[in-house]
Amino acid sequence: MEISNLDSIPGKAITRHLGLVQGSTVRSKHVGKDIFAGLKNIVGGELKAYTELLNESRAEATERMLAQARAVGANAVVNVRFATSNIASGAAEVMAYGTAVVVQ
């Protein structure tokens, strides 16, 4: 399975379009990490716990998108986009979507 955010996979011809596939996940961090982030907010800087959380979420969203692509018989996903939204206090949705295609 190849993933790309270009219109096509370089050097390979797209033989079939199978439509939009998407995967998403909603996550929040546990209380301990949240309190630590609150303390960290006094001195600023990177919030590693949140970076990790969102990276895990993104990996899962991508995996769900790939599962959908596999289910429709694709062997590549092109034009992939990511979106993050803060839907409720302390919870974030991470979404990945793209076009499932068959390439040679």
Added chain:
Amino acid sequence: MELIIQFGVIAFLLLLGLVFGRAAEQRHFRELKQKELILREVLVFSEKHPPADQEFRSANLVVGSVVIAEDYFKRIAASLKSLVGGRLTAYESLMDRGRREAIIRMKQAAREAGASMIFNVRIETARLSESDSNRQALFAAEFIAYGTALVPATRP
């Protein structure tokens, strides 16, 4: 008396933010400069179409992300500055740090995959925060940089 203690706490947090926040920021900028120098050979384009005359072995999606929070001093400084409007330098440097760090992490991922270029790079910013009812609302922003890393067919 209570008022004095409250002011004392605020002044203490301001001082903490000013001293540690500024030190951390300067260290971060030094690190960014170093890493950018090391990763100079990975080329980054926002262009969608890779050169047609070059062959590529594979294409991988690479992502770099970071969550960065403001410090207490920045928050107070920015809220005072926004009374008169104009440039909020406290936030400008924060955004700059986040975005550069995200690009660096994306480039590192690309280099691990053996790629020489990244095409169609997108940069996104998402605001993460706690509920507004909370007085100590957390302001943090996530920066994501992603693109397609291309591995050349023949290594230069």
